[in-house]
Amino acid sequence: MSPPAGRADGSTVPVSGQAPLLNIANVLTVIRILLVPVFVVVLFTAGGRDVDWRLAAFGVFAVAAFTDRLDGQLARSRGLVTWFGALADPIADKALTGAALIGLSVLGLVPWWITVVIMGRELGVTALRLVVLRHGVIPASRGGKAKTAAQTLAIGLFLLPLPMLLPSVAPLMLVVQWVALVIALVLTVVTGVDYVVQALRARGARSARP
DSSP: OOOEEEOTTSOEEEOOSSSOSSSHHHHHHHHHHHHHHHHHHHHHGGGGOOHHHHHHHHHHHHHHHHHHHHHHHHHHHTTOOOHHHHHHHHHHHHHHHHHHHHHHHHTTSSOHHHHHHHHHHHHHHHHHHHHTGGGOOOOOOHHHHHHHHHHHHHHHHHHSOHHHHOGGGHHHHHHHHHHHHHHHHHHHHHHHHHHHHHHHHHHHHHHHOO
16 A cells, blocks of 8 residues: 655645556656756856857756656656655756756856755755655645746746847846746745645644544
8 A cells, every 4th residue: 555645735645556666757757857967068068158058058958847747747647656756856856946046146147045045945845845755745736836837937038048149138038037037936935835834734634643
């Protein structure tokens, strides 16, 4: 019998114990992890200032981000949810997001304090997942999905070298980039607090059971 997974309200649902570890959803997660170092190398080639290499870095990031959406859909629709996927998927997400934000900060495009706040939240939530694992796995909420989408959009906008390609729209692009980044930052903090509340509820509900 497989252990339970937690709902956002603190209750639990079963995670399939029948799904094989080697399945398409988990393979996509592993591919996303392997794409992280590729993304870093491409981003910093030519000092991160070459238009073609920046476009290539955006392409690698976009492919990796797409696998995040795809593996989750496949896991749920085909009953391929496993404990490996439940843990490896968020780790892969954090690795990709962290590599992108740190890279952009090194290039001077995103302030370090924003990277520290976002990654502090992401690493904290990942650590919390491990702590409450025996009480259940808390699935991504709508807010969490919105946060991920906002982060992906903001990072993608900063990776795209549109100011270099189209200097005439550089001021407008800068505004769009920062609006997207601020939204991502706010959602990151708010959903982080919400996750802590959910984790405490899941632990309390599990502990209260005979």
